[in-house]
Amino acid sequence: MLIRAGATDFPLPMPPRILEVGFGDGRFTAQIARMYPEWQILGVEISAGSVARALGRFRREGIGSVRVYHGEAGFALRNLVAPRSLRRVYVNFPDPWPKAKHQANRLLQRAFFRRLSTRLAEGGELLLTTDHEDYWKFAQAEGRASEVFHLETPPPPDFHLTTKYALKWKAQGRRFYHAVFRKAAEDPTPWPPLPRYPMPHALLAGSLPTLETFEKTVIRFAGGTAVLLEATRTLTPEGGYYFHSHIEEEDLVQDVLLEARPSAHGLYVGIGRFGAPLSTAGVRVAVEWLVGWLEGQGLQVVQRSY
Numbered sequence: 001m002l003i004r005a006g007a008t009d010f011p012l013p014m015p016p017r018i019l020e021v022g023f024g025d026g027r028f029t030a031q032i033a034r035m036y037p038e039w040q041i042l043g044v045e046i047s048a049g050s051v052a053r054a055l056g057r058f059r060r061e062g063i064g065s066v067r068v069y070h071g072e073a074g075f076a077l078r079n080l081v082a083p084r085s086l087r088r089v090y091v092n093f094p095d096p097w098p099k100a101k102h103q104a105n106r107l108l109q110r111a112f113f114r115r116l117s118t119r120l121a122e123g124g125e126l127l128l129t130t131d132h133e134d135y136w137k138f139a140q141a142e143g144r145a146s147e148v149f150h151l152e153t154p155p156p157p158d159f160h161l162t163t164k165y166a167l168k169w170k171a172q173g174r175r176f177y178h179a180v181f182r183k184a185a186e187d188p189t190p191w192p193p194l195p196r197y198p199m200p201h202a203l204l205a206g207s208l209p210t211l212e213t214f215e216k217t218v219i220r221f222a223g224g225t226a227v228l229l230e231a232t233r234t235l236t237p238e239g240g241y242y243f244h245s246h247i248e249e250e251d252l253v254q255d256v257l258l259e260a261r262p263s264a265h266g267l268y269v270g271i272g273r274f275g276a277p278l279s280t281a282g283v284r285v286a287v288e289w290l291v292g293w294l295e296g297q298g299l300q301v302v303q304r305s306y
Contacts, residue, residue, distance in 0.1 A: 003007045019044065019081065020090040021107065026066075027052025028092060028163045031250055033063045035159075039087075040064045044076045073107060074251040076117075079193045083121045089116065089126040093165045096132035108139040113146035114187040125183040129160045131169050136177035149181040194252065197279045200287040200306030201270025206299035208260060208267055211241060219289050224249035226286040228258070238262045242272055243290060248283035256283055266302050269294065 012061045023029045023043040043066055045051050051070045058066055069076045097105045108128065114124065126149075130136050156178035161170060167215075169176075193305055214231035227246045235239040240261030247254045257272035269291050271277055284306050295301060 002221070009205055017085070017087045018042070019077070019086055019088075020093055021090075021262060022046075022091065023068075024050050024092075024164050026050075027058045028090070028160070029054065029066055030057055030061055031159060032067050032090070032161060033058075034061075036067060039065060042076070043068045044073045045070060046072060053196040064250045066282060070241075071251070072251070073111065075194075076288045077116065077119055078191060078251050083116065083118055086122050086124050087119070087293040088124060091128045092129055092131065092160060092163050094128075094135070095131055096130065096135040098132070098134065103138070106135065106143055108135075109144045110142045113143050113181065114189070115149055115191050117146070117186045118191050120183045122183065124183045127160070128179045128181070129166075130177050131165075131174045133175070133225065136179060139181075140179055143179070143181045146187075148183065148185040148187055150184045152180040153184070154178060154180065157205055194249070197281070197284055198305065199271055200266065200280045200284045202287070202291045202301055203263070203264050203268060204291070204294060204299040205302050205304040208239065208241070208262070208294075209297045213231065214243075217289070217293075219285055221281065221285045222280045226282050226289070228286065230251055234259075234261065236261070245283075245286045247280070248287060249280055249282045252278070252282075253282065254278065254280070254283070255287070258286060260290065261293060265301060267294075 006063050018032065018039050018041045020029055020041065020043045023045050026043070029041060043052070043054065045068070048070060051068055057067060071079060091108065094107050097103055128136070128139055140151055144152055156176050158168070160178070161176060166176070211231050216230070217228045219226040225248050227247060229244045232242045232244070236241060238261065240259060243258040245256045245258050247256055254277055256277045257274045258270065259272040260267060260269045270287055271283065277283060288306055291301060291304070
């Protein structure tokens with residue numbers, strides 16, 4: 001089952017017991033599901049191609065205990081996992097981001113460990129397996145610094161070395177490293193799910209101006225940044241514009257198309273019908289700015305919904 005974060009059943013109606021971050025083609029996930037058929041498993045993956053391949057595998061093999069989320073691990077952990085509901089987290093061969101300037105992108109950092117502690121049950125654990133020694137040491141240092149985990153470094157279990165990349169790298173003679181982070185305490189900082197808002201939009205009266213240029217605009221707000229990058233005229237007979245917007249908020253990054261187009265009730269300004277955007281505070285801020293900018297072009301607001 002593919003979970004859409006904007007669906008009405010979010011957070012999950014039945015909290016998962018197991019989380020796997022970066023499941024690739026799903027072969028390890030399927031193995032876990034067969035070994036422990038009573039477990040409920042949530043798999044998180046940022047690659048759309050991997051999500052499609054894994055879902056195909058689960059259907060072919062008749063595995064029904066796995067739910068899949070396409071997106072970032074931090075967002076899924078915060079919004080799809082109930083507090084103290086996880087028994088175990090698997091992180092197999094995460095991107096090591098080996099360049100020093102990119103290390104801020106690594107998943108297993110102090111803040112992640114502290115937040116994970118709020119979603120793990122008593123004695124719950126995170127299991128890391130990697131072929132990258134530096135990342136293995138980095139994760140240990142960050143786990144210790146979080147002050148909420150006990151750490152062990154046993155050899156990796158054999159079945160952890162059955163993933164696509166493990167089989168490939170085993171054939172190349174690479175070494176593998178393993179670590180077990182077991183919850184010892186819990187971060188007291190509240191970490192509730194992100195609030196959800198109605199889809200923001202407005203109706204304006206007046207003629208949509210012809211845009212010869214559009215300057216990139218950065219809007220900073222409490223909790224993030226919205227950037228309106230460019231405007232593109234639509235090819236529809238009635239005309240209109242799309243505004244490519246990049247929105248970064250805590251635990252969530254979205255590229256969203258805003259639109260300004262004629263409708264039967266006036267000029268509609270809101271989220272374009274593309275993809276599956278989440279209506280967040282950042283999207284609301286971007287729509288509000290665009291409406292104000294159009295007011296500055298001589299249009300009048302008839303109705304606001306944000």
